[in-house]
Amino acid sequence: MPVPEVADSFSGSVTKITLGAAKAGGGTRTSTITVGGSRNVVYGGAPDNAGERPVIAMDVLDICPDDWPDALVEPYKDVLGNPVAWAKKCVNEFGADLICIKFDGIHPDKGDKDAEQAVKVTQDVLKAVGVPLVLWGSGNADKDNQVMPKVSQAAKGENCLVGTVTQDNYKALTAIALADGHCLITHAPLDINIAKQINILVSDMGFPLEKIVTFQATGALGYGMEYAYSIQERQRLAALGGDKMMAMPVICDVGYEAWRAKEAKLVDAPAGWGTVQDRGPMWEATTAICLLQAGANIIRMRHPTAVAAVKNFIQQIWQ
Amino acid sequence: MILIGERINGMFTDVKQAIADKNKKVIQDLAQRQTQAGATYLDVNVGTAAADQEGTIQWLVETLLNSAPLNKKTDEEILYKYMEMAEKAGPKANLIALAMDKNGVPQDTDTRVAIAAEILQKALERGFETQRLFIDPIVLPVKVPNAQTQPAIILAAMDQIRLLADPPPHMTVGLSNLSQGAAERSLINRVFLAMAMSHGLDSAIADVFDENLMNAVATCDMLMNRQIYSDSFLKVYATANKK
Numbered sequence: 147m148p149v150p151e152v153a154d155s156f157s158g159s160v161t162k163i164t165l166g167a168a169k170a171g172g173g174t175r176t177s178t179i180t181v182g183g184s185r186n187v188v189y190g191g192a193p194d195n196a197g198e199r200p201v202i203a204m205d206v207l208d209i210c211p212d213d214w215p216d217a218l219v220e221p222y223k224d225v226l227g228n229p230v231a232w233a234k235k236c237v238n239e240f241g242a243d244l245i246c247i248k249f250d251g252i253h254p255d256k257g258d259k260d261a262e263q264a265v266k267v268t269q270d271v272l273k274a275v276g277v278p279l280v281l282w283g284s285g286n287a288d289k290d291n292q293v294m295p296k297v298s299q300a301a302k303g304e305n306c307l308v309g310t311v312t313q314d315n316y317k318a319l320t321a322i323a324l325a326d327g328h329c330l331i332t333h334a335p336l337d338i339n340i341a342k343q344i345n346i347l348v349s350d351m352g353f354p355l356e357k358i359v360t361f362q363a364t365g366a367l368g369y370g371m372e373y374a375y376s377i378q379e380r381q382r383l384a385a386l387g388g389d390k391m392m393a394m395p396v397i398c399d400v401g402y403e404a405w406r407a408k409e410a411k412l413v414d415a416p417a418g419w420g421t422v423q424d425r426g427p428m429w430e431a432t433t434a435i436c437l438l439q440a441g442a443n444i445i446r447m448r449h450p451t452a453v454a455a456v457k458n459f460i461q462q463i464w465q
Numbered sequence: 466m467i468l469i470g471e472r473i474n475g476m477f478t479d480v481k482q483a484i485a486d487k488n489k490k491v492i493q494d495l496a497q498r499q500t501q502a503g504a505t506y507l508d509v510n511v512g513t514a515a516a517d518q519e520g521t522i523q524w525l526v527e528t529l530l531n532s533a534p535l536n537k538k539t540d541e542e543i544l545y546k547y548m549e550m551a552e553k554a555g556p557k558a559n560l561i562a563l564a565m566d567k568n569g570v571p572q573d574t575d576t577r578v579a580i581a582a583e584i585l586q587k588a589l590e591r592g593f594e595t596q597r598l599f600i601d602p603i604v605l606p607v608k609v610p611n612a613q614t615q616p617a618i619i620l621a622a623m624d625q626i627r628l629l630a631d632p633p634p635h636m637t638v639g640l641s642n643l644s645q646g647a648a649e650r651s652l653i654n655r656v657f658l659a660m661a662m663s664h665g666l667d668s669a670i671a672d673v674f675d676e677n678l679m680n681a682v683a684t685c686d687m688l689m690n691r692q693i694y695s696d697s698f699l700k701v702y703a704t705a706n707k708k
Contacts, residue, residue: 339696340695342694343695343697346695389693391693392693
């Protein structure tokens with residue numbers, strides 16, 4: 147059967163956004179990353195309209211995680227609790243395009259670290275690696291409002307991607323990200339109407355639309371992935387239809403979500419499930435690859451085997 | 466929704482005066498304000514403002530310079546000429562075609578559809594993409610004797626016209642004409658606009674300064690799932706969709 151030629155053309159496109167600032171741009175990054183720019187659905191139409199290839203941001207935590215399964219601890223066992231060595235390992239050994247510092251440690255329930263510690267981690271990682279950074283808060287609104295503005299200031303001029311801001315808590319971080327020249331992640335709880343609203347709210351504060359990346363929340367394989375998938379798909383179609391409030395590139399948090407899945411980490415599983423060493427990375431890679439097909443631009447990931455599989459996939463598709 | 470700003474028309478006294486005084490500022494100001502209010506195109510119409518129609522339209526277009534002309538003509542001989550002009554003006558130039566002929570404005574559904582079919586047929590023969598055509602089924606003032614049957618007839622015509630070609634042509638109306646001389650003009654305009662949008666209307670020559678009308682457009686687009694709902698959907702409509 148002949149493959150039909152898909153020749154739809156659209157009036158809009160996904161915004162192109164560059165992360166990281168090299169010396170010429172007032173920062174210290176040795177590389178920058180550009181995502182977005184698609185003028186068609188994923189894999190639809192001419193290669194010229196495909197936009198920039200998606201990238202992987204590897205997670206580095208500001209504290210030593212105490213709840214990671216063994217299969218995930220294994221590749222990092224010599225660097226957990228040492229964000230500098232951890233970030234270097236991700237960049238030098240695993241080929242991370244970006245490093246995402248996840249400030250779990252500032253959360254009141256997970257260590258309640260202060261801003262001083264978070265600022266130090268940020269500065270140390272900035273010195274240790276040359277890739278652009280994603281700076282991601284703990285999810286506790288009060289603590290994030292105390293700490294993340296200081297983290298933002300510590301990385302001023304580096305054009306990091308900071309977040310996340312929500313409909314109920316966006317003012318403090320939006321203002322400081324604007325002042326410090328960063329890009330911003332707007333966060334909605336798997337709700338496309340709120341996703342649009344939060345973009346309107348931050349743009350009302352004068353934050354430029356072309357410096358926003360959206361996070362729709364992520365569901366892993368078996369845990370609501372189809373919701374994230376369909377929302378991202380709808381976001382892409384809105385962007386192509388010319389809706390400027392939905393035209394931003396998309397970030398997904400696959401690493402955290404995939405490794406929360408019982409199937410990814412269950413040790414004494416039925417024989418047919420395969421070994422736990424393989425299962426987790428496969429769960430993570432499968433989730434990532436599915437969401438790439440819905441139009442994700444930046445994927446947060448954890449296990450190096452999964453990262454390698456997804457990089458290989460991207461390499462083959464975006465030749 | 467593709468909105469065409471109606472205000473640069475010699476029927477309005479301020480425009481008529483500006484034409485008489487050769488006052489460019491008034492025209493340019495109207496152009497700018499209508500664009501900001503959400504107009505994609507501007508209707509430029511001498512109306513009854515000057516005896517020298519040709520010279521005046523030239524002056525108006527020169528005054529506006531970067532406006533994209535939508536050329537409105539009815540006579541079938543002239544249709545070819547205008548298609549040619551639209552082709553010359555580049556791939557973004559579209560054409561408004563009125564569903565009327567030498568016998569005037571049709572009073573029924575079938576004649577409107579037949580004229581639209583003829584226009585589409587001629588466009589297809591000449592390789593003029595149907596998506597560059599804006600078919601105007603012609604709205605008459607509802608207050609004119611016996612014209613109250615027309616709105617329903619126009620909606621029925623639009624249902625059929627959009628099935629005539631794939632992709633279908635755009636459909637537009639000169640909306641304000643509907644309420645000419647009537648009370649509650651703004652209300653009449655926006656209610657009919659909402660009705661027509663549900664029958665495939667995707668453009669209108671309208672008063673883009675009418676905030677209630679613009680809110681009705683935004684709400685229709687949202688209800689028809691062409692715009693993603695957000696709590697600020699009214700506020701962002703014009704800005705979110707600027708090309």
